[in-house]
Amino acid sequence: MALELPENVVVSRLDELANWCRKNSLWPMPFATACCGIELMATGASKHDLARFGAEVFRFSPRQCDLMIVAGRVVMKMLPVLQRIWLQMHEPKWCISMGACASTGGVFDTYAVVQGIDRFIPVDMYVPGCPPRPEQLIQAIIDLQDKIQAEGTITGREFGTRQRQARKRALVEALGPTGVDAARNPVVQRDLRLALQDSPSRPSAASPPR
Amino acid sequence: MTDPLPQPALPESIAARFAGLDVSAFRGQTRVVVPAAEAHGLLAALRAEGFDLLVDVTCVDYLEYRGATRRYGLVYLLASTGGGQRLTVRVFLDDPQPAIPTVVDVWPGAEWLEREVWDMFGIRFEGHPDLRRLLMPEAFTAHPLRKDYPLQGRGERHNFPVLTRDEG
Amino acid sequence: MSIAPSDHDTRRPADAREEDYLWTLNFGPQHPATHTTLRLVLKLEGERVVDAMPEMGYLHSGFEKIGEHLSYNQYVTVTDRMNYISPMANNVAWHHAVERLMGIELTPRCKVIRTIVAELARISDHLLCNGAVGLDTGAFTFFLYAFYQREVIYDIFETLCGARFTNSYTRVGGVSQDFTPLVVEKIRTFLRTFPKTLDDMERLLTRNRIFVDRTKGVGVLSREEAIAHGATGPVARASGVTRDLRKDEPYLAYADYDFQVCCASAGDCYARYLVRMQEMRESLRILNAAIENLPAGEVNVGIDERVARPSKWQVYSTIEGTISHFELSMANRGFEAPHEESYAAIEAPNGELGFYVVGDGTENAYRARCRPPSVLHFALFPRLIRGHTLSDVVAVLGSLNIIAAELDR
Numbered sequence: 110m111a112l113e114l115p116e117n118v119v120v121s122r123l124d125e126l127a128n129w130c131r132k133n134s135l136w137p138m139p140f141a142t143a144c145c146g147i148e149l150m151a152t153g154a155s156k157h158d159l160a161r162f163g164a165e166v167f168r169f170s171p172r173q174c175d176l177m178i179v180a181g182r183v184v185m186k187m188l189p190v191l192q193r194i195w196l197q198m199h200e201p202k203w204c205i206s207m208g209a210c211a212s213t214g215g216v217f218d219t220y221a222v223v224q225g226i227d228r229f230i231p232v233d234m235y236v237p238g239c240p241p242r243p244e245q246l247i248q249a250i251i252d253l254q255d256k257i258q259a260e261g262t263i264t265g266r267e268f269g270t271r272q273r274q275a276r277k278r279a280l281v282e283a284l285g286p287t288g289v290d291a292a293r294n295p296v297v298q299r300d301l302r303l304a305l306q307d308s309p310s311r312p313s314a315a316s317p318p319r
Numbered sequence: 320m321t322d323p324l325p326q327p328a329l330p331e332s333i334a335a336r337f338a339g340l341d342v343s344a345f346r347g348q349t350r351v352v353v354p355a356a357e358a359h360g361l362l363a364a365l366r367a368e369g370f371d372l373l374v375d376v377t378c379v380d381y382l383e384y385r386g387a388t389r390r391y392g393l394v395y396l397l398a399s400t401g402g403g404q405r406l407t408v409r410v411f412l413d414d415p416q417p418a419i420p421t422v423v424d425v426w427p428g429a430e431w432l433e434r435e436v437w438d439m440f441g442i443r444f445e446g447h448p449d450l451r452r453l454l455m456p457e458a459f460t461a462h463p464l465r466k467d468y469p470l471q472g473r474g475e476r477h478n479f480p481v482l483t484r485d486e487g
Numbered sequence: 488m489s490i491a492p493s494d495h496d497t498r499r500p501a502d503a504r505e506e507d508y509l510w511t512l513n514f515g516p517q518h519p520a521t522h523t524t525l526r527l528v529l530k531l532e533g534e535r536v537v538d539a540m541p542e543m544g545y546l547h548s549g550f551e552k553i554g555e556h557l558s559y560n561q562y563v564t565v566t567d568r569m570n571y572i573s574p575m576a577n578n579v580a581w582h583h584a585v586e587r588l589m590g591i592e593l594t595p596r597c598k599v600i601r602t603i604v605a606e607l608a609r610i611s612d613h614l615l616c617n618g619a620v621g622l623d624t625g626a627f628t629f630f631l632y633a634f635y636q637r638e639v640i641y642d643i644f645e646t647l648c649g650a651r652f653t654n655s656y657t658r659v660g661g662v663s664q665d666f667t668p669l670v671v672e673k674i675r676t677f678l679r680t681f682p683k684t685l686d687d688m689e690r691l692l693t694r695n696r697i698f699v700d701r702t703k704g705v706g707v708l709s710r711e712e713a714i715a716h717g718a719t720g721p722v723a724r725a726s727g728v729t730r731d732l733r734k735d736e737p738y739l740a741y742a743d744y745d746f747q748v749c750c751a752s753a754g755d756c757y758a759r760y761l762v763r764m765q766e767m768r769e770s771l772r773i774l775n776a777a778i779e780n781l782p783a784g785e786v787n788v789g790i791d792e793r794v795a796r797p798s799k800w801q802v803y804s805t806i807e808g809t810i811s812h813f814e815l816s817m818a819n820r821g822f823e824a825p826h827e828e829s830y831a832a833i834e835a836p837n838g839e840l841g842f843y844v845v846g847d848g849t850e851n852a853y854r855a856r857c858r859p860p861s862v863l864h865f866a867l868f869p870r871l872i873r874g875h876t877l878s879d880v881v882a883v884l885g886s887l888n889i890i891a892a893e894l895d896r
């Protein structure tokens with residue numbers, strides 16, 4: 110098409126334009142539970158200055174955010190809270206798991222600590238370290254921006270179907286106050302089945318979790 | 320290590336009132352072992368004697384301890400705010416249903432400490448105003464600091480609904 | 488100002504139940520003003536807090552259970568994560584308790600070094616605590632001043648042991664690194680520059696009308712209540728309890744230094760703020776005396792104690808050093824703790840931080856109970872807030888300095 114464009118007009122796909130806008134105006138929701146939260150504060154403060162990457166607007170209300178940064182260990186009592194906050198965030202949304210604890214449980218391989226939040230909510234970026242240095246977190250955010258640019262979310266999810274909305278509401282109700290219920294958890298059910306099938310030598314694994 | 324201030328023995332009046340207490344010392348700390356039935360009386364008397372600060376209430380599960388005959392050892396750490404003296408009072412309890420009268424009426428600050436011991440060891444404090452779990456969720460059934468409870472737990476930490484991208 | 492229904496709603500029947508007119512407000516566990524993960528369920532009548540029910544456990548990670556599975560030296564890494572505002576104090580407290588159990592006498596140099604790092608930790612803790620009180624009551628500049636000086640202390644610790652705040656600095660019978668001249672120089676510089684900042688901070692806030700109005704007379708804790716509820720540290724001292732373990736049971740090198748126990752009698756948020764400010768000045772006095780009289784000599788205890796790793800020189804040139812290094816490096820060959828139990832505490836920035844350690848002859852503790860000051864202080868909270876307004880909640884919470892990781896462990 111021999112259409113003359115003025116100099117200050119750029120042609121792009123709507124998809125890419127939306128992604129470009131999104132990636133440069135992330136609003137993080139700091140879910141800071143433990144020591145990593147201190148480094149998260151340092152990242153936002155003047156020396157490291159997250160504002161350079163358009164992600165300095167920390168909002169404590171999940172309704173206003175699109176990037177959840179989970180900094181610190183998440184324990185059994187806290188996980189339902191985390192899930193509820195994740196559900197309250199609007200699409201499109203992303204999640205960074207900051208620090209060894211949030212990603213894998215870290216040094217806390219104990220009865221109370223969830224061994225990686227990615228078992229229960231979707232995670233886009235993992236930041237290693239105990240605690241990660243602010244530079245590492247900034248790198249993760251830059252990488253996430255690349256990912257957002259490549260992802261093309263406008264085609265999908267945020268215009269969710271009615272059915273999906275209904276399922277989401279049901280889940281919010283199902284979470285209940287503590288969420289300690291093995292019967293509803295597919296991961297546990299699968300683990301249990303596997304344990305029952307092929308390891309009779311480990312009876313403790315087969316006994317139903319309490 | 321510089322020895323801490325030499326700790327005085329048990330106050331005279333206490334020793335006279337509670338006969339047959341097992342008093343020992345280790346690294347300058349005086350320790351008293353008292354039967355569960357007399358514990359409340361002794362602690363109240365000690366408070367009146369000047370040990371006015373309840374530093375801590377905790378418990379040790381002696382299940383795998385070499386040479387131990389009783390299962391739970393409850394520990395009350397007392398101190399005096401004036402003189403800097405300390406005293407450790409220990410009470411031994413056994414399964415099943417370990418229980419002991421509460422000391423919340425003597426030190427109101429014991430309330431949460433006792434709740435924690437109940438949560439972690441399952442020791443009942445009779446007469447406690449609000450004996451709920453302190454640290455673990457209410458739906459939790461085990462007492463995690465008991466020695467027969469594994470470090471990694473019994474799978475409770477995996478018992479949650481899984482949210483996927485679609486459900487978000 | 489109260490906008491309670493009772494003031495306005497004249498149609499309220501005389502026999503109405505009080506509860507029907509109360510609001511229940513959930514505060515936390517994920518709320519910026521709780522700093523970490525506390526939860527409060529507040530009962531409000533208009534803006535006035537009628538009752539508060541604190542909830543905890545949202546960060547309970549099983550510290551005490553881990554303590555039974557790690558050796559005395561390994562567990563120090565976990566104590567870092569306990570009160571992450573002043574990890575050095577936790578390190579010192581843990582190994583203080585372990586050494587009490589084993590009956591180890593530290594070298595003079597090590598005592599002074601530990602005193603120095605513990606006092607630096609106290610300053611950084613008080614800075615953050617007071618800074619956060621300032622932040623919550625609207626004094627943002629004050630917070631920035633405080634945070635800047637914390638960065639300087641982080642820098643000292645990073646030079647000393649390579650980590651900003653997960654230091655894991657102490658070892659049984661010693662410390663992981665000796666002071667280098669650079670560290671001493673950095674501490675000296677800090678001691679020179681910090682008093683000026685402290686003066687600036689005092690000028691900013693201590694007589695600031697808004698701050699004083701918001702904190703004076705708020706959250707009053709009487710002396711009797713403080714004792715009965717087991718309050719320690721600055722919280723108790725602001726209520727007139729003259730108890731400071733540094734004076735009452737001098738540990739480390741504290742007996743050698745001249746300092747005062749800072750007390751106040753008002754027991755309100757303002758008094759707690761003043762006590763912390765004053766304690767920083769006293770810490771400076773201790774630090775000044777300590778850094779100028781740093782004893783020479785070995786920092787770790789000798790080889791014959793069989794607990795601390797010998798220096799490289801000893802390993803390569805003496806047979807005792809080689810044997811001792813080998814034994815300490817092997818699993819199940821290390822030191823033996825007595826079959827006993829003991830309790831030892833230090834005056835941590837937050838109050839009495841002690842460990843009840845049960846040894847069973849192996850290199851792991853049989854039980855490592857931590858006595859956290861925060862728990863008893865948090866239990867006091869409903870008592871302090873009743874009758875005050877909702878906006879005072881953050882001031883009281885900040886002045887108690889509740890650190891969730893220490894609270895829940």
Ligand code: SF4
Binds near residue numbers: 144146210238239653
């Ligand atoms: S990863 Fe390390 S610094 Fe971060 S929360 Fe866990 S223990 Fe703390």
